Amino acid sequence: MSEPAVQPGAAGAPAFSKSEMMIVAAARELAGQRVCFVGVGLPNIAVNLARLTVAPALELVYESGAFGAKPARLPLSIGDPTIVTGATAAVSMFELFSFYLQGGLVDVGFLGAAQIDRFGNINSTVIGDYEHPKTRLPGSGGACEIAINARQVFVIMRQSKRSFVDRIDFRTSPGNLGGAEAAARIRREEGWLGRGPSVVVTDLGIYHFDDSGEMRLDSIHPGATLEQVRETIGWEPKVAEPLAVTPVPTAEELRLIREELDPEGVYTK
Amino acid sequence: MKSQVSADEEPRHSRGKVASMRDAVAALVHDGDVVAIEGFTHLICFAAGHEIIRQRKRDLTLARLTPDLIYDQMVAAGTARKLVFSWLGNPGVGGLHAIRRRVEDADPAPLELEEYSHFGMVGRYTAGASNLPFFPLRSYFETDLPKANPLIRPIKSPYGDETVYAVPPLKPDVTVVHAQRADAEGNTQMWGLLGCQKEAAFAAERVIVVVEELVDEAVVRADPNRTVIPGLIVDAVVVEPWGAHPSYVQGAYDRDNHFYRDWDAISREAATTQAWLDEWVYGVSGRAEYMEKLGAERMASLQPWGMAPSGSVDYGVYK
DSSP states (O other), rough: OOOOOBBBSSSTOOOOHHHEEEEEHHHHTTTOEEEEEEEEEEEHHHHHHHHTTTTTTTEEEEEETEEEOOSSSSSSSOOGGGGTTSSSSSSSSSHHIIIIIIOOOOEEEEEEESSETTTTTTTTTTTEEEEEEEEEEEOOTTTHHHHSSSSSSEEEOOOOTTOOOOSSSSSSBSSSTTHHHHHHEEEEEEOOOOOOEEEEEEESEEEEEESSEEEEEEEEEEEEEEEOOOOOOTOOOEEEEEEEOOOOOOOOHHIIIIIIIIITTTOOO | OOOOOSSSSSSSSHTBBBBBHHHHHHHHHOTTTTTEEOOSSBSOHHHHHHHHHHTTTEEEEEEEOOOOOHHHHHHTOOOEEEEEOOOOSTTTTTTHHHHHHHHOOOOOOOOEEOOOOHHHHHHHHHHTTTTOOOOEEEEETTTHHHOTHHHHHHHHEESSOOOEEOOOOOOOOOEEEEEEOOTOOOOEESSOOOHHHHHHHHHHHHEEEEEEEOOHHHHTTTOOEEEEEEEGSSSEEEOTTTTTSSBBBBBOOOOHHHHHHHHHHTSSHHHHHHHHHHHIIITSSHHHHHHHHHOOOHEEESSSSOOOOOHHHHHHOOO
């Protein structure tokens, strides 16, 4: 099950796995951000890596009620006791969702997803019909209100034909709806604080959203090919010209992931 | 307004509302009740859930933001007909397989779901606790959640053109809250992640508080800012050390992440799930025997790595 470190590093640089590249790329996107709402799973390790590298002033907000968390180990769940000890504040979930999130204090909501479409709408509820699901997924948690109230949304998820789909089975968290123009109007009219998804980081590359509100591959990870990208996406993806290549992970980024953040390989296997 | 559990032997003035888990559950949890065992990852009272299973309560509606392993176990044991929730998973691990069998395959019977988001559930308890007809929030816009649950409804502001969404109050028949400490009257103090235990307790008709430690009233009065739930709304106080395992209690013991991972394998088949319930729930008389079975080595492995005491504050004396 464990993924071999197959990617050749640049001259003299260490080899790294696809998961490590994805986590590093996501962490770097957080440079300059101040307050980040952290979801369970991959966002958790990416955000903690950002705090130790490109965004030392980043305040981590966990929906469980920790603000300004300084976890001394990688939290397995978003309710781990390590996010409380040494945090700026431990607040009730009412305060967290009402004052911090709905009050507009969260710059970035960092989400994972089971399905995403080209406009960044997210499904984390069911595969198949809601009443008779083929697979019952966890559901919203806080994702629905994060997508609406965080100033912008980052997504991190592995690419596959099952997850990058032309039509999601259930809209749990709104993205750019059917396109940027209508989405911007609805967000304004309905008083949403957020401007929606701004970046999607996968194991193959980094996508931003163009003026039409659609995902565009702006950077491809070293070792990945455009053929792989097209094989793992349910629509013909837009590709930037020229297409950048994501800089390889540095030795220090890899050391932090392997030795400090995830020594058991929970997220990187 | 609140019924009280009779104390067994000692006169009530000294024992207050202190009761055994068995007596508290027998007196305060009834078939068909809406039950909320709250606590967000932290302070989840597995001991109460297991006692409800042992007493074979039936047709419960189980409310919790995150059903977690405790409701997977209670659903597997046949106590529930319905779940009210916002995130249905094994945190950090994967799915809840006993619940998924009921939902995806109606195996052995269908399970009714009433689904919200976290903020929606928090708002429901808040409305219930505040005696309000609904809670308004800026969520659910342009999603399929209001279609999946018609109780999530748009509402126009009386002060302008804005539309927000409303969720109905949630008033459990009984809420179970786990905490670090309480006095015998149920004045309850907790620290760490507070989830929505306070809201769920104030919203409930009956409240069972389960604590790691029973303390003197003077301990509570020395630090009133830390009191989350007043004895006024508490019906029974159960002293049950390690009652939250495999969940955790800040400062007392860590989350047993190995068990959360083990449950994924245990719960994948109905037969192995039932065998686990037979051994660890039906096969023990209560939490003390469960912990004895778990063993000193496992308990030692869950001790915090070190201490991190808070600074103390001075409230001052004014007379």
